[in-house]
Amino acid sequence: MSAVRISKITITPVAFADPPLLNAVGVHEPFALRAVVEVDTDAGLTGLGETYADEQHLAALRAAAAAVEGADVYHTEEIYRRVQAVAAPDAVIASGLIGHSAATDRVFSPFEVACLDIQARAAGRPVADLLGGAVRDEVPFSAYLFYKWAAHPGADPDGWGEALDPGGIVAQARRMVDAYGFTALKLKGGVFPPEQEAEAIRALRRAFPDHPLRLDPNAAWTPATAINVARDLDGVLEYLEDPTPGIDGMAQVARLAPMPLATNMCVVAFAHLPPAIRDDAVQVVLSDHHYWGGLRRSGLLAGICETFGLGLSMHSNSHLGISLAAMAHLAAATPNLTYACDTHWPWKTEDVVAGDPFTFSGGALHVPDGPGLGVELDRDALARLHEQYLRSGIRTRDDTGYMRRLHPSYERRQPRW
């Protein structure tokens, strides 16, 4: 048995066009950022990972890359320790709740995915087979609906059109369901006063009587507002996602809300699980391998959810095809991931992945057959999106700053209503 050692790591920040999607803290900028992580080995096999590309995160990735060169790709626990030793102090996220191990988890994730890609390629098997194997061949995703402008100011319309009221949201949902076959609908809220967003949910219910519905105001509401909206939407929502900030606030709402509360904001690290479970603050956790420490640690999260009777869904930021493949393998191999996953996929027009390895049918994605993640880099596209990154001038995602440049009176407030 000879080791398969990491000989080189290449981290390439890229920018891809993103529509003006509105949320609780502002609006998506014209370009979203991602970092593509390529791991080369002395055995000739290469693996891919994808993660955030904010400046501080890129610095942490580069420090980690230097630290893990020479490691055996099968020794991911050892790689985790090396990442923890060098990258975590630089990667602590603004939230005071995020501790040392959470910072490590975020930096470690793309390296772990790339190492599993390599291991799976070596075995001639899909990555899902390193996680216990797929229990489903098709992974269901939800339509991720956004309030949005027709175009970025000064730019051409993006083709999706404006969606600033219930009619616009229903039209957007119709188009997305027609194209992908999604069987669940999620509305990103926190943009308009809650009664307007509740009205949009009711319009979706009328237009799609059988689709499970979710509303995610990204902690824009006080607990009292959240309780009122939750009661108002009793029987309409599959779950209500992050209505209010913090574990304490969510616990207050959970005691009176008639539907489960989901989160990707107040439980985003293993350290958040004990208090959230103790207080029954959330009933569904949205997994995300980008910040839960890669695919195997996301499997740990899934097992914790199963053990403690929590539901499990999957969160998405704007992402490219490497992440979609990783999400699909993880979801396929997670028995208790029973909610349709989130994805920003339909909003994206550019990618670094070669060809089109992704087939949606009935809202579900066929898990790429592999070996490995089942995706390859398109090097021309990678170079083009890297050039776009350099030209874009965007170095850290700033939805609020972009909104304030357009609307100087805009203020970031949490909660807002």
Next chain:
Amino acid sequence: MSAVRISKITITPVAFADPPLLNAVGVHEPFALRAVVEVDTDAGLTGLGETYADEQHLAALRAAAAAVEGADVYHTEEIYRRVQAVAAPDAVIASGLIGHSAATDRVFSPFEVACLDIQARAAGRPVADLLGGAVRDEVPFSAYLFYKWAAHPGADPDGWGEALDPGGIVAQARRMVDAYGFTALKLKGGVFPPEQEAEAIRALRRAFPDHPLRLDPNAAWTPATAINVARDLDGVLEYLEDPTPGIDGMAQVARLAPMPLATNMCVVAFAHLPPAIRDDAVQVVLSDHHYWGGLRRSGLLAGICETFGLGLSMHSNSHLGISLAAMAHLAAATPNLTYACDTHWPWKTEDVVAGDPFTFSGGALHVPDGPGLGVELDRDALARLHEQYLRSGIRTRDDTGYMRRLHPSYERRQPRW
């Protein structure tokens, strides 16, 4: 990618000589039972697992074997589901606390280990590499001390001699430490009144001033007795294992005991973790892949312990070399398994494993280099120990029944003191 399908499963019950070790429910019979599970595949690779061989468990293993033939060895989640569907109802353990998934975990375990053995052999890597890779090359084990008779009635002495008082226990510890270099000592208690066993612990402390010490009376004490002994041994024990039965009783003791409480009795399934954590009933869980559903689910247990701030050690029943190899790979790849593991290894004089792949040094076992588990069957030995099983007449472990045949007035009582 072609599947690696299970083409045949062979389950062989074996019996191996076991000394008259005393415990809270009686005494070890002259032979201990184990089942050797061989999984053959259409790709020509074979994997090994080892588990209990009590009659009811054997029946469940055979039903599960029939159900998983044809499955892909990489699809262990699918195999889990097949086992759950057929074997669990037959495998429910006597304890009312053990539910459906725990029964599945016990039956599934040897098949999972064998599948990982095959996957690792195919990759040319040790099994630890399927679990994130070894974070330690040497796995520390503890000396497992027992009160014992000099010989089984009517049989020749076993060479270890009698140990029925503190002097006998210290002599036994000395011999075991001299032979293996163990740096931690565990005494199986619950045999004599607690003050006598506390005296043995104090004698061990005097003879081995630097060895961490553990006492395990197997739930033989009431909570009040347990609290008294715990206070009496303040500063002497590393942890006190299962002093009293049940999560409620353990929680009572834990509130007043000065040292951590460990368990392999009141938390033996995932369903036991939420109440035990809620009540802070135990501070250390003894992992055991034979009943926690194999190596990956034992990894889940480890992650839960880390997340919720529980310590993690490892339990052992009388076992052969296949289990020792699996325990070593698991322990090597579990970052937070920081206590020396239990093993009955020194008490065993026969095995089914070829050669001697196990090297203890300073009380630690060098992890077999693999590929796979790093052990092979000695077919002559397997046939011999199977013959011994057939001749022994023992079909279900019964320490109490054996004791009562020798001492008819013996009664099983829990708690006893």
